[in-house]
Amino acid sequence: MGRFDGKVAIVTGAGRGIGAAHARLLASEGAAVVVNDLGGDMQGAGADATPAQQVVEEITASGGRAVVNGGSVSNWADAEALVAQAVETCGGLDILVNNAGILRDRMSFSMDEADWDTVIDVHLKGHFAPSRFAAAYWRNRFKATNEPVNAKIVNTASESGIYGNAGQANYAAAKAGIASMTIVMARELERLGVRVNAICPTARTRLTENVPGAGEFMAKKDGAPDQFAPENIAAVVAWLASDLSSGVTGQVVKVMGGSLQVLRGWRPATDCTDELEWSLDTVDAAAATLFAGIPAGVPKFMPALGEG
Numbered sequence: 001m002g003r004f005d006g007k008v009a010i011v012t013g014a015g016r017g018i019g020a021a022h023a024r025l026l027a028s029e030g031a032a033v034v035v036n037d038l039g040g041d042m043q044g045a046g047a048d049a050t051p052a053q054q055v056v057e058e059i060t061a062s063g064g065r066a067v068v069n070g071g072s073v074s075n076w077a078d079a080e081a082l083v084a085q086a087v088e089t090c091g092g093l094d095i096l097v098n099n100a101g102i103l104r105d106r107m108s109f110s111m112d113e114a115d116w117d118t119v120i121d122v123h124l125k126g127h128f129a130p131s132r133f134a135a136a137y138w139r140n141r142f143k144a145t146n147e148p149v150n151a152k153i154v155n156t157a158s159e160s161g162i163y164g165n166a167g168q169a170n171y172a173a174a175k176a177g178i179a180s181m182t183i184v185m186a187r188e189l190e191r192l193g194v195r196v197n198a199i200c201p202t203a204r205t206r207l208t209e210n211v212p213g214a215g216e217f218m219a220k221k222d223g224a225p226d227q228f229a230p231e232n233i234a235a236v237v238a239w240l241a242s243d244l245s246s247g248v249t250g251q252v253v254k255v256m257g258g259s260l261q262v263l264r265g266w267r268p269a270t271d272c273t274d275e276l277e278w279s280l281d282t283v284d285a286a287a288a289t290l291f292a293g294i295p296a297g298v299p300k301f302m303p304a305l306g307e308g
């Protein structure tokens with residue numbers, strides 16, 4: 001008996017890295033998995049069906065069920081076809097794991113239009129488009145049966161989007177958007193019985209192997225638990241995609257080695273009120289209270305650095 005027996009899952013960007021680990025784990029627990037991957041390079045250029053095919057072959061060789069989808073998550077028609085493939089080929093859809101991603105890091109003053117557009121496209125639109133068609137499918141199922149559909153979306157945000165890494169204006173903006181979209185869609189789909197959560201992962205993949213310091217930090221150490229393997233992330237995604245996490249929705253969970261954290265976003269830090277319209281002078285008069293206790297300069301909180 002597997003935890004996902006009879007379930008159908010889509011995992012985007014599942015030909016490599018973290019997504020491949022999600023697909024293998026869901027399939028090993030009984031899900032039929034649509035393994036989506038465009039198969040381009042880590043900057044989003046090119047296409048190659050081989051990585052997705054290899055993951056499907058691996059899953060089927062070990063007795064699981066999987067099919068290839070070679071579409072791009074940021075293409076509206078491909079996203080519609082992806083959901084249709086799950087429904088028509090595998091008999092439905094219960095789990096959508098949005099994971100596909102690329103990087104085009106540049107400081108803002110050097111970033112070109114294509115760096116901006118491509119990263120926003122693959123991550124932000126590439127999360128929304130499959131979610132939109134999955135949501136429409138679940139809404140129809142709900143209307144037909146009047147029963148909660150018991151489905152899940154798990155999105156992939158990033159610490160970069162939550163805390164703001166320099167050199168990643170495009171990526172961080174997309175990932176912060178994904179965290180917000182997670183809350184919006186959790187609110188919209190709750191009534192249908194769909195839970196929507198996100199993770200902020202850290203794992204050893206082609207995206208991180210060349211980041212200075214990260215390769216060594218995440219390397220597998222002899223005799224020690226391999227907490228930066230993609231499989232370490234897949235366990236959390238599978239938990240969020242399962243009924244074990246019943247009641248959890250609209251949350252962002254960070255997975256870093258052996259640490260799990262629930263991250264919370266924007267909250268009022270201070271509060272000033274006035275009964276009149278604001279003027280330059282009254283804003284200035286309120287500023288001492290408004291910024292009381294707020295350290296001067298750019299917010300410095302980064303998990304590795306603390307409040308600073």
Ligand SMILES: NC(=O)c1ccc[n+]([C@@H]2O[C@H](COP(=O)([O-])OP(=O)(O)OC[C@H]3O[C@@H](n4cnc5c(N)ncnc54)[C@H](O)[C@@H]3O)[C@@H](O)[C@H]2O)c1
Nearest residue numbers: 013016017018038039040072073099100101202203205207
């Ligand atoms: N590795 C980390 O530490 C880390 C940290 C934070 C966030 N993430 C996020 O995790 C996700 C997976 O990253 P990874 O590290 O496994 O990278 P990866 O490069 O190993 O895998 C990403 C996969 O997405 C696929 N892909 C890219 N564009 C696509 C598109 N338009 N349509 C379909 N597939 C597409 C790629 O072909 C690739 O196989 C990404 O969203 C990434 O931003 C990773």
